[in-house]
Amino acid sequence: MLPFARVTIIGLGLIGSSIARAVRETMPTVRLTGHDASAEVREIARRLDLLDDVTDTAGAAVTDAELVILCVPVGAMGAVAAEIAADLPAEAIVSDVGSSKESVAKALREALPGAIVVPAHPVAGTEQSGPEAGFASLFHGRWCIVTPLADGDAVAAARVGEFWRRLGSNVETMAPDHHDRVLAITSHLPHLIAYTIVGTANDLAEVTESEVIKFSAGGFRDFTRIAASDPTMWRDVFLTNKEAVLEMLQRFSEDLSQLQRAIRWGDGDTLFEHFTQTRAIRRSIVDQGQDDAAADFGRKHD
Amino acid sequence: MLPFARVTIIGLGLIGSSIARAVRETMPTVRLTGHDASAEVREIARRLDLLDDVTDTAGAAVTDAELVILCVPVGAMGAVAAEIAADLPAEAIVSDVGSSKESVAKALREALPGAIVVPAHPVAGTEQSGPEAGFASLFHGRWCIVTPLADGDAVAAARVGEFWRRLGSNVETMAPDHHDRVLAITSHLPHLIAYTIVGTANDLAEVTESEVIKFSAGGFRDFTRIAASDPTMWRDVFLTNKEAVLEMLQRFSEDLSQLQRAIRWGDGDTLFEHFTQTRAIRRSIVDQGQDDAAADFGRKHD
Numbered sequence: 001m002l003p004f005a006r007v008t009i010i011g012l013g014l015i016g017s018s019i020a021r022a023v024r025e026t027m028p029t030v031r032l033t034g035h036d037a038s039a040e041v042r043e044i045a046r047r048l049d050l051l052d053d054v055t056d057t058a059g060a061a062v063t064d065a066e067l068v069i070l071c072v073p074v075g076a077m078g079a080v081a082a083e084i085a086a087d088l089p090a091e092a093i094v095s096d097v098g099s100s101k102e103s104v105a106k107a108l109r110e111a112l113p114g115a116i117v118v119p120a121h122p123v124a125g126t127e128q129s130g131p132e133a134g135f136a137s138l139f140h141g142r143w144c145i146v147t148p149l150a151d152g153d154a155v156a157a158a159r160v161g162e163f164w165r166r167l168g169s170n171v172e173t174m175a176p177d178h179h180d181r182v183l184a185i186t187s188h189l190p191h192l193i194a195y196t197i198v199g200t201a202n203d204l205a206e207v208t209e210s211e212v213i214k215f216s217a218g219g220f221r222d223f224t225r226i227a228a229s230d231p232t233m234w235r236d237v238f239l240t241n242k243e244a245v246l247e248m249l250q251r252f253s254e255d256l257s258q259l260q261r262a263i264r265w266g267d268g269d270t271l272f273e274h275f276t277q278t279r280a281i282r283r284s285i286v287d288q289g290q291d292d293a294a295a296d297f298g299r300k301h302d
Numbered sequence: 303m304l305p306f307a308r309v310t311i312i313g314l315g316l317i318g319s320s321i322a323r324a325v326r327e328t329m330p331t332v333r334l335t336g337h338d339a340s341a342e343v344r345e346i347a348r349r350l351d352l353l354d355d356v357t358d359t360a361g362a363a364v365t366d367a368e369l370v371i372l373c374v375p376v377g378a379m380g381a382v383a384a385e386i387a388a389d390l391p392a393e394a395i396v397s398d399v400g401s402s403k404e405s406v407a408k409a410l411r412e413a414l415p416g417a418i419v420v421p422a423h424p425v426a427g428t429e430q431s432g433p434e435a436g437f438a439s440l441f442h443g444r445w446c447i448v449t450p451l452a453d454g455d456a457v458a459a460a461r462v463g464e465f466w467r468r469l470g471s472n473v474e475t476m477a478p479d480h481h482d483r484v485l486a487i488t489s490h491l492p493h494l495i496a497y498t499i500v501g502t503a504n505d506l507a508e509v510t511e512s513e514v515i516k517f518s519a520g521g522f523r524d525f526t527r528i529a530a531s532d533p534t535m536w537r538d539v540f541l542t543n544k545e546a547v548l549e550m551l552q553r554f555s556e557d558l559s560q561l562q563r564a565i566r567w568g569d570g571d572t573l574f575e576h577f578t579q580t581r582a583i584r585r586s587i588v589d590q591g592q593d594d595a596a597a598d599f600g601r602k603h604d
Binding site for chain 1 (some may be wrong): 557
């Protein structure tokens with residue numbers, strides 16, 4: 001039996017449009033309704049025939065929904081939830097895909113008092129944005145973290161988990177605040193670092209931009225992928241998961257200072273020891289199917 | 303006409319063995335001789351039939367060479383050059399593949415007074431090591447930077463450039479000190495940052511290693527690839543390109559502090575503006591063929 005017969009997606013960018021495609025592929029009888037704040041995006045979604053109905057207002061999209069998934073930047077969650085409040089059926093479950101969860105849980109609870117809220121976060125994505133960048137297999141073999149509220153509806157959380165399993169995800173459940181600490185180190189800090197170093201390279205006068213681009217295969221290009229991610233989404237993530245990000249950043253800075261000191265003093269043993277430990281982590285990530293084993297990310301070498 | 307008829311490769315790891323394979327493929331009449339300090343690596347190279355002759359000493363490998371390429375960690379260049387000094391033909395050109403160039407140029411000149419030295423650096427590689435990790439197309443479409451000495455032999459430098467073009471590389475020429483500054487930002491700093499953040503994640507007690515690995519698709523896994531690179535090679539790079547690395551690190555730390563401050567004070571405009579600029583760099587790297595255009599590095603989704 002399907003976890004939901006009528007699903008509404010608000011926000012039809014990379015993630016929202018990928019959910020639509022994945023639902024079509026794995027649960028073709030589900031009635032899919034959607035909305036996006038951008039008229040241009042709605043037009044593209046209609047042209048691509050991603051959903052059964054694309055409505056011009058958020059409220060119209062949710063009137064008979066069983067599950068509503070908000071796929072908008074985390075800073076916009078509260079406003080979008082307020083937009084659907086009047087039309088949301090009492091028994092509908094409201095979920096989301098945001099990358100920070102405590103702030104989203106709070107925003108949804110405030111905007112939708114009494115509604116059944118089950119925040120969630122599929123840990124999947126690419127550096128591209130928009131409805132045309134989505135694809136049905138984006139969630140295959142990736143984790144989706146469901147973060148039920150402490151006083152939330154357990155059956156609703158289980159149904160949301162089942163929905164994500166149908167899309168091909170592995171589902172994990174944890175509290176919103178623990179989620180935010182885990183993602184601060186596995187996702188938010190890496191993005192911040194990548195954004196920083198790409199900016200640093202761009203500001204160098206003596207090393208030209210064309211040299212940075214030409215010789216990026218030496219390592220730099222690996223950082224540029226995630227530094228090409230959606231700016232609005234990431235601005236919101238850093239502002240809404242501030243405490244955890246700042247703490248991880250502090251730890252990172254201390255560790256960087258230690259290696260900096262080792263370089264300055266020519267302490268090769270400290271460097272060697274550190275560099276040896278980090279190899280094992282990569283191996284585990286590949287072993288557990290979270291990345292390609294192929295060298296160089298499987299980039300084509302002819 | 304071939305730039306060299308007899309080529310010797312000292313050090314048969316990822317880069318050395320890839321050169322051997324590429325020479326076999328593109329210049330099959332070249333006589334290839336090689337040596338590695340490790341008996342095990344020599345045995346593997348013989349079994350894989352990578353070269354016409356694998357000798358048990360470095361000296362024996364160079365006796366009739368026209369081009370000798372040292373493919374060892376940059377900290378070992380001086381010692382290996384000293385080993386071949388007595389057997390090196392006077393007209394032979396000695397080159398290398400090291401990632402820092404001023405220190406290598408100095409080490410080679412000191413160990414081989416009077417020899418024709420043309421340092422070079424193919425900006426190519428993977429996170430894997432050893433003779434079995436090499437492949438012939440590693441240098442295709444990648445840059446090779448030739449860094450002739452100020453008082454060096456221009457004809458020799460041109461021949462080395464032609465050799466790399468035959469292996470499929472694009473060739474650029476610059477002074478060793480400029481090379482070291484360019485690579486400090488495009489390669490050395492990215493590796494240092496990646497090594498650091500992977501270590502930081504590994505040291506967290508509250509977020510378990512298994513959580514870091516599970517949810518690495520959120521961005522972290524992109525860093526683990528280069529943090530899995532060869533520890534000896536990278537220790538030597540940081541110790542031999544200390545000044546440029548420390549300077550780039552200083553700039554990076556200042557930029558990171560600026561973003562940190564924006565997060566702490568909730569300055570979304572500064573974050574958004576910064577994140578918008580970095581997208582353009584990624585586009586240029588893809589446009590110039592230095593990385594795959596496919597989303598997510600073209601990782602398989604299925």
